[in-house]
Amino acid sequence: MTLHESRIDTDAAASRHAHVNLLGTPVEPLASERRGVSVADVSLSASGFWGQRQAVNAAATFEHCAAWMEKLGWIENFDRIARGEPTVDRPGWAFSDSELYKLLEGMAWELGRQYDPLLADRFAGLVSRVGAAQDPDGYLDTAFGHDGLPDRYSDLSMGHELYNMGHLLQAAVARVRTVGIDDELVSIGQGVADHICTEFGADARDGICGHPEVEVALAEFGRAVNEPRYVAQAALFVARRGHGSLPVRPLLSAEYFQDDVPVRDATVLRGHAVRALYLTAGAIDVAIDTNDSQLFAALESQWLRTLERRTYLTGGMGSRHEDEGFGDDYELPDDRAYCETCAGVASVMVAWRLYLATGKVEYVDVIERTLFNVVATSPAADGTAFFYANPLQQRVLGESAHDGVNMRAEGGVRAPWFDVSCCPTNVARTLASLGAYSASVEGDTLALLQYSEGRVSAGGFVLDVATRYPDDGVVTVTIEAAPEGEATLRLRVPSWAAGARIARSGASVEAVEPGWADVRSVFAPGDVVTLHLPIEPRLTWPDPRIDAVRGSVAVERGPLVLCVESTDLPAGAAIDTVRLDVSRLPEAHGDGAQAAAVARTFADSGSAILPYGRRGANGGSTPFQLLFVPYHRWAERAPSTMRVFIPTTEGDRRAL
Amino acid sequence: MTLHESRIDTDAAASRHAHVNLLGTPVEPLASERRGVSVADVSLSASGFWGQRQAVNAAATFEHCAAWMEKLGWIENFDRIARGEPTVDRPGWAFSDSELYKLLEGMAWELGRQYDPLLADRFAGLVSRVGAAQDPDGYLDTAFGHDGLPDRYSDLSMGHELYNMGHLLQAAVARVRTVGIDDELVSIGQGVADHICTEFGADARDGICGHPEVEVALAEFGRAVNEPRYVAQAALFVARRGHGSLPVRPLLSAEYFQDDVPVRDATVLRGHAVRALYLTAGAIDVAIDTNDSQLFAALESQWLRTLERRTYLTGGMGSRHEDEGFGDDYELPDDRAYCETCAGVASVMVAWRLYLATGKVEYVDVIERTLFNVVATSPAADGTAFFYANPLQQRVLGESAHDGVNMRAEGGVRAPWFDVSCCPTNVARTLASLGAYSASVEGDTLALLQYSEGRVSAGGFVLDVATRYPDDGVVTVTIEAAPEGEATLRLRVPSWAAGARIARSGASVEAVEPGWADVRSVFAPGDVVTLHLPIEPRLTWPDPRIDAVRGSVAVERGPLVLCVESTDLPAGAAIDTVRLDVSRLPEAHGDGAQAAAVARTFADSGSAILPYGRRGANGGSTPFQLLFVPYHRWAERAPSTMRVFIPTTEGDRRAL
Known part of the structure; x- marks a missing residue:
């Protein structure tokens, strides 16, 4: 990057004052390519x-x-x-x-x-x-x-x-x-x-x-x-x-x-x-x-x-x-x-x-x-x-x-x-x-950065964005107006979205890697570009140097971190005794970006005067379905105990 | 326990005042059996x-x-x-x-x-x-x-x-x-x-x-x-x-x-x-x-x-x-x-x-x-x-x-x-x-509670205690004076001391369980009672509800918690990459209650923008000897990084 490229002019901005543009943006670096x-x-x-x-x-x-x-x-x-x-x-x-x-x-x-x-x-x-x-x-x-x-x-x-x-x-x-x-x-x-x-x-x-x-x-x-x-x-x-x-x-x-x-x-x-x-x-x-x-x-x-x-x-x-x-x-x-x-x-x-x-x-x-x-x-x-x-x-x-x-x-x-x-x-x-x-302009490229249902007018484009994201991974972009001549519509493929695909109306579906997916074309009103992001629930493991969540794993779905709330646990199951069976992957569940996985709880062996001792084997419960819900909505239904990282059935030896 | 037993008189205490005894103790409950x-x-x-x-x-x-x-x-x-x-x-x-x-x-x-x-x-x-x-x-x-x-x-x-x-x-x-x-x-x-x-x-x-x-x-x-x-x-x-x-x-x-x-x-x-x-x-x-x-x-x-x-x-x-x-x-x-x-x-x-x-x-x-x-x-x-x-x-x-x-x-x-x-x-x-x-008196029983080289005069006994505890597990008690008639010498066998033995001069060695080991006898000056506490290093596992040390284990030796200090690590080994091989027990090492065990370090895979991702397998180092020293002396030789609980080679899946 060269820091001192000249400022990109924008004709989208009006001006009531000789040297002030109504850019409508919070951040305008003196020099920027975008x-x-x-x-x-x-x-x-x-x-x-x-x-x-x-x-x-x-x-x-x-x-x-x-x-x-x-x-x-x-x-x-x-x-x-x-x-x-x-x-x-x-x-x-x-x-x-x-x-x-x-x-x-x-x-x-x-x-x-x-x-x-x-x-x-x-x-x-x-x-x-x-x-x-x-x-x-x-x-x-x-x-x-x-x-x-x-x-x-x-x-x-x-x-x-x-x-x-x-x-x-x-x-x-x-x-x-x-x-x-x-x-x-x-x-x-x-x-x-x-x-x-x-x-x-x-x-x-x-x-x-x-x-x-x-x-x-x-x-x-x-x-x-x-x-x-x-x-x-x-x-x-x-x-x-x-x-x-x-x-x-x-x-x-x-x-x-x-x-x-x-x-x-x-x-x-x-x-x-x-x-x-x-x-x-x-x-x-x-x-x-x-x-x-x-x-x-x-x-x-x-x-x-x-x-x-x-x-x-x-x-x-x-x-x-x-x-x-x-x-x-x-x-x-x-x-x-x-x-x-x-x-x-x-x-x-x-x-x-x-x-x-x-x-x-x-x-x-x-x-x-x-x-x-x-x-x-x-x-x-x-x-x-x-x-x-x-x-x-x-x-x-x-x-x-x-x-x-x-x-x-x-x-x-x-x-x-x-x-x-x-x-x-x-x-x-x-x-x-x-x-x-949610978007940026760089030369003749309009980049869509964040996906949410709505309308974007910038860089000569007018786009209608239809999506249920993040509950769903399909983002449908309809071009309502386009710049004259060749231009690029750039879509962000998040780092977690391995297996993403992009489809343009009238063209075949293409696989795209995480990063930028550029569609360069002379666009016409009515053109549709559809991005398919895989939002199957996935397991996310911590770096082994993070002591606090060793032997534990999180479940994410699309851009959302999920969590387990006591609200959703079977009666009698305390959240700190839940262990996730990672031999099977979590699956999508219901609406609203939830997931379900298999878990057990361990029985409290109790009785030691201090919580340290010899290695023991405790009998675990029969498997049950563990529900994961979006973290951003936790404690909304009722006060709850909650975890993002869940210990696995292999994570500690006294567990199961 | 009955709370209101009458106070046990002591003839060991002098008095300069009608109702005050020079008991020499910090705590004297109004009623106590001991x-x-x-x-x-x-x-x-x-x-x-x-x-x-x-x-x-x-x-x-x-x-x-x-x-x-x-x-x-x-x-x-x-x-x-x-x-x-x-x-x-x-x-x-x-x-x-x-x-x-x-x-x-x-x-x-x-x-x-x-x-x-x-x-x-x-x-x-x-x-x-x-x-x-x-x-x-x-x-x-x-x-x-x-x-x-x-x-x-x-x-x-x-x-x-x-x-x-x-x-x-x-x-x-x-x-x-x-x-x-x-x-x-x-x-x-x-x-x-x-x-x-x-x-x-x-x-x-x-x-x-x-x-x-x-x-x-x-x-x-x-x-x-x-x-x-x-x-x-x-x-x-x-x-x-x-x-x-x-x-x-x-x-x-x-x-x-x-x-x-x-x-x-x-x-x-x-x-x-x-x-x-x-x-x-x-x-x-x-x-x-x-x-x-x-x-x-x-x-x-x-x-x-x-x-x-x-x-x-x-x-x-x-x-x-x-x-x-x-x-x-x-x-x-x-x-x-x-x-x-x-x-x-x-x-x-x-x-x-x-x-x-x-x-x-x-x-x-x-x-x-x-x-x-x-x-x-x-x-x-x-x-x-x-x-x-x-x-x-x-x-x-x-x-x-x-x-x-x-x-x-x-x-x-x-x-x-x-x-x-x-x-x-x-x-x-x-x-x-x-x-x-360090000791207490209860009726005709003198209980030795803490072991350190020295001399105890109480309950009609005068005891010489010889021991290198906690560097060594042998406590030799020589009776220099004893009460008239039958009395009990009570020795504490710590909860970790499975396999302890006690020997009285002229009698056979007896196994004792953790708890109290009572020797009841008519004691005579020159009698010797020897307690053997096993202080081999041992692995101590945490309760599975303690998230912070999941997948980790501590080494104790006798009453001492041990730790690993960076001071003792091989050159280039960072303490947060050390993993303990728990397939072999730690062994006593050198003087001063140290222990040694086998460990590896894992290679830093680096490069992810956030410390979370897919499960990976990193190559571990060749095994090396990991030294454990008493925690109570940490940072005494030099400032150090230090751990009591050490992740095991089985504790997290990206480790080795």
Whole structure:
């Protein structure tokens, strides 16, 4: 890849301003051979997997989040700053402002996707309350810098001021890219960005924020409004990191903040997972826009090692609760997996940037895995309750869902809101902008990256996509309009889809390997290209260095990780005594991407004072049918105990 | 067991006070069929395993701890209170007072064991600095209740005032039992105990301390000075707990404080491990002294379930870092095992009380396991560095030992001191009083419970014990004096010692089963009883519900858990690729309780973007000899990666 190819122009974008295009995309590298598509150009059908979630997000989640933030006073915090009231008893953590900004970002993408006057009013009302709290010099924060509050930037480690303003800039990016720069939120954002450059510029305060976010935000806002100073400020924040400048305290080490090693010298992601991933996304943006190929190579290498040794089967990241952080290599316990929903969102941000820069299909595979098995797992079907952590094993029944704020990031049930409530709004902004990640354009090639029922207009194509994916593996693409002359329609064949086939109307069926399946042709309206992905359930084995799931196996089906829930077990069978018979492959079962396999339970020999002793042979139960259901819907029917990796009948010698 | 048998009189104890005996023991239940022996009556030889550690403790650890506490100002805190200085910038956590008290307790037992005028002076000097800080009403704390500090008892959850005073009472117990009640520290303790009863009595403040300790301390101090009010106050604290009275906050739930369920209704230990165990010890004391057999049964049942499902092979307890707590049943990851040294000390406290109450040999087995594999693991050979957490697996090399305070409870190297430094002084007081746990008297039976070279005078016997245990399994007991008439010498045969034999001079060798081996006789000076315990290395398999070590096996030798350290691996072999061939048993190797077995390493197949995929067969290395060394000495030669449980060649299918 050459980083500095010239920007690909798009005639699909309108412009209300000389140097700003309404690209409709969250990420626009200064130089790239490929770009995503506009949120306006992808219409996901409400009958498809993602379209349905997008509809629930718009219909329920936005207002749910706004109502909680009103109820808890997190929005009132802005009003109190605007009124100049002392705020000694300010409710919420220092980062509560960011929740409103992430909600605004989600609303902005939603409005760009599909205009709704009621939502537009709600959005405008919230923006004006935010704007009223902005200081004349652009500073904007409700937890510092005003009467009754600590001084500005007096706690860079944990104060989250730059983090908050970063999220505001991300919301402003969504506005620039969908309505242009003549917008109240964009103006607020410009004030914020200018303030940050003044306060933290090369000749000013030599500081960084404990929670990265401002880097990725400044870079993209700079791209969006064509202001290189903002990108340069992002580069400065990236370069300053890793020199131990942030004060540490017990459990909050330099590693926690990624302040232990300079970004370009690190070998793997470490410390707090969301921080590490946001930082990586911003550093990639900086590397691309400053043509820093050495930094880019370092970041891609860190990412690959992180995938190879510190990532769960679901795509989830973060295996330690105590610092919400990455563990050591191969430290991937299913039961204590943290796999924060926000880390899933952030992983998609990183993988998307790397895909745009390299075109590697593996990164799109990772995005699919993470979307289906982390991001889709968090929200309840009605969009008003969420998982914060996404473990792959639940040993005890969760407490019944309740209406109150959940203090804990775990518990086996989705909660309406959290004391630290970063995940719901992160899901909301991701779902609203999802279309932009579902296809890309590269020269005369339109690549379909994610499959969900809907319509895509890009690269001169208008495509109707019909599919029940992931419940079914058939994706039927009907060309409704095509560019003049020869062009390529590129379909992603996921890494698991050995045996995939592709058929074009009037041509014979061809086998395709995992990777890219390119159909190059002069297309005509009415042409149909059909992709057949085999979604028979399959066994997936862990690397032998992952101690936590040794002797165990998972069942996947298509892009979905499946799981076993106690809800589906025979009466009297405890989930930790189930053993899978792997001499027979699991089979597809019923609707909805389920699978069934043969299992036994072992009898509890009991009685030893400690759970260690001589090798014994316990009699196992008679075989029974074990049902596997999509992991992303676990605990939806009722609180359950659950496992993704199931020990096999050969996995331990005292079992059967 | 009948709880209210009358107290067994001892003629071995002198008395300086009408109702106080110099029993020399840490625990004296109001009613018990058996009692421990005086620290003065057990002399452990410095050439034996425990005697050597006791000597290092006295020669190095006491002064090491005192020097750190002086250096950090934790002792000066008392002087500042005494001088009435404002203490806004008080150094140390709220519980730093307790470190001095635990050190004083250790010194007191040491003085009771073996008088040393220099140590006595040092002790007296420290006691007088403590005493000078006591308020007229008995209250004693340097972090609350004085000028510049928060009010007394304004943070019962985390303020640790009662916890601190509890440790002071434990030190006072050591004085009553070794020098009697006419002692400055005992007087301070009486003031403290009276203050607590006044402040928290039945008609006064309805509070409990977030960190249990005052319960076990008040009970024992009440026993020691014959003051039932103190025991009643302990009972009141136990009864008040479990009703959610302590304010909680994120990560510090009611469960963390054992304030979620009343003590008598709980089914298992949970929450912060040290808190849970100290509480259990105190509640057992209360149950015994108030003849509350229902409470006692609940506590024993909780303990058994905890052993069966929440205890590591080492005897270690606590599998979560984020709250230093117990995990769910069978959640026992080796790599993230917390197994705090203090939890090991506290587990011995619980097991000892249950042994005194029930006479069950299993509880003494647990004490031995915990002493050798948790308590002995913590201190470095020179007694001036310590492990705080005791994981059973170390994935990355620890950072080199340094002279500074270690902020973290982990890291793979022993540290001289900690920011939260509870463990060093807990080890110190345990080693100083260890003799008291090594034998017990029950009627005309003297039971030898722990084996270490030395001399025991109790129950009318004087015994010389010669043994290289645990490096060797032969324990030779020579009777130097014996009671008149028939008596029983009882020897413990550990649960692992199948095939043990016992021989009495002039009699034939007899096989004995694990449990108690009783020799009943009219003994005469010169009689010799020899116990032969088989200490061949053995394989120990985990319960199939422990996911973290499925497909893996441990090697034990006698009472010692062994481990593999990277230090001993062939060049180029990474510890996470080692696989044990269990078709051959490990064999004894060299000196010092080592073992050797046959192993292979597997080749890294690498290259997958995620560590999950199809089942593969990798070529393994040629077999090599794998060395196992005692776990309690790991990381002593150099920082190392380490494992206790080793995957077997049959444990995962991609391995070999």
